[in-house]
Amino acid sequence: MFKLLLIEDDASLFQEIKDRLLSWSYDIYGISDFSEVLQEFTAIKPDLVIIDIQLPKFDGFHWCRMIRSHSNVPILFLSSRDHPSDIVMSMQLGADDFIQKPFHFDVLIAKIQAILRRVYNYNTDQIELKTWYGAAIDYQKNTVTNDAGTVELTKNEMFILKHLIEQKNKIVSRESLIKSLWDDERFVSDNTLTVNVNRLRKKLDALGLGHFIETKVGQGYMAVEKAEPL
Known part of the structure; x- marks a missing residue:
């Protein structure tokens, strides 16, 4: 079972996404203290991070930068912000993909599945x-x-x-x-x-x-x- 860390401060949206992802047999974790995201990330050791841009304390760009300084775990941004500069910034910081809110849940699942296949399976039959x-x-x-x-x-x-x-x-x-x-x-x-x-x-x-x-x-x-x- 893949562990997904969902960094989202909207409690109702977090619960909705969590419930949908649980039905796909993913193990979903959230953040209890938005000033300690890196510490919680380190403790959870997720296989994929889904993160919003607008968060309390520090924004998602800050935490993406911090996570990237410690890990190459795949990161998917999920945000209502749609300016091209936000998407470019996400990619420059090392994110793997970006989905704009509101989104169709089938698109989110397709993105998650594609990232997990690419990251954890693409080189299984290749020379190292x-x-x-x-x-x-x-x-x-x-x-x-x-x-x-x-x-x-x-x-x-x-x-x-x-x-x-x-x-x-x-x-x-x-x-x-x-x-x-x-x-x-x-x-x-x-x-x-x-x-x-x-x-x-x-x-x-x-x-x-x-x-x-x-x-x-x-x-x-x-x-x-x-x-x-x-």
Whole structure:
């Protein structure tokens, strides 16, 4: 049974979501003290965090940042705020997805199931270690290592890198990546993929590898295998 931490201060909405998710056999936890979210997260050790932006004490962005500093657990934002900057900020902080309130419960379930499949099952039949342009990529630990050091990726970032290097020197369309990542492209914005790829590139830059993920305008992305260093 997966453990889900629902960080929502609206008691009636929390109970409604909890009851619906319990019917899907998820184990649901809430927050008792909104000034101690990180401590409660650490004690619960959830498999997925669902968090609102507007919370008492500190907002959801603050707690997403704090959780990301300690864990790569998948994070799903659930918020009535719909400004594009809120969605972009969520992704830049390492969130896996964003749902705007009010929402259809079937969409929430689809998002949760897609994230859990992607995070906990996607690499079960894959080799755990691969090399790309002199770097060791560990699918199990979500790390990329070369002589310059090691960077840790989120599950989304590793999933994107994995798909690109498995088709090295070939263009992978944006539509293909979106469908592979989120199972159903109707539920995700095109901008979300852009943010994730840019975040992946920024991390790879620390190893001198960021420019080997090339953008093919109007087509998609390509991981270069034998490009000359710039």
